[in-house]
Amino acid sequence: MYVVVVYDVDQKRCTKMLKLCRGYLHHIQNSVFEGEITEARLEELKIKAKKIMNEEDKDSLIVFKSRNEKWLDKEIVGFDKRPVDNIL
Amino acid sequence: MYVVVVYDVDQKRCTKMLKLCRGYLHHIQNSVFEGEITEARLEELKIKAKKIMNEEDKDSLIVFKSRNEKWLDKEIVGFDKRPVDNIL
Numbered sequence: 001m002y003v004v005v006v007y008d009v010d011q012k013r014c015t016k017m018l019k020l021c022r023g024y025l026h027h028i029q030n031s032v033f034e035g036e037i038t039e040a041r042l043e044e045l046k047i048k049a050k051k052i053m054n055e056e057d058k059d060s061l062i063v064f065k066s067r068n069e070k071w072l073d074k075e076i077v078g079f080d081k082r083p084v085d086n087i088l
Numbered sequence: 089m090y091v092v093v094v095y096d097v098d099q100k101r102c103t104k105m106l107k108l109c110r111g112y113l114h115h116i117q118n119s120v121f122e123g124e125i126t127e128a129r130l131e132e133l134k135i136k137a138k139k140i141m142n143e144e145d146k147d148s149l150i151v152f153k154s155r156n157e158k159w160l161d162k163e164i165v166g167f168d169k170r171p172v173d174n175i176l
Contacts, residue, residue, distance in 0.1 A: 077134050
């Protein structure tokens, strides 16, 4: 499935979240990632993210899932931070 | 159509972008918005955003479009910043 992941965490946890998400998805903007992922790998990412995040500090991560990349059009306005390069 | 909008702009332009996007979509996380929108309203939002943004400063806005909200599942891990409330 194709996902877009966005997170909003306290500054001191940003680097850890960035490194974690980079191992699973393409980094396309500040705290925004996208890419193809299996259900199992997504579950793994969420479990690891929960260990980093602190809900009391209002850290949050949102996953938008689309069963098919074709059902999700992407448009970039302004600067294109990072063209999607295949990390596999 | 259903969209998710994320922006990454210089700190001094964040407030303006926040106010702009709030007039069109639901604010669900730091610089993340979602909601139902017409093609015309989305075009209007993008034009106004371009006027605020500075591409040389690497400001960017990304629009993920799904023809149907049902094709896009959303899952929140951690703190739910703002339950989607209908602004109409």
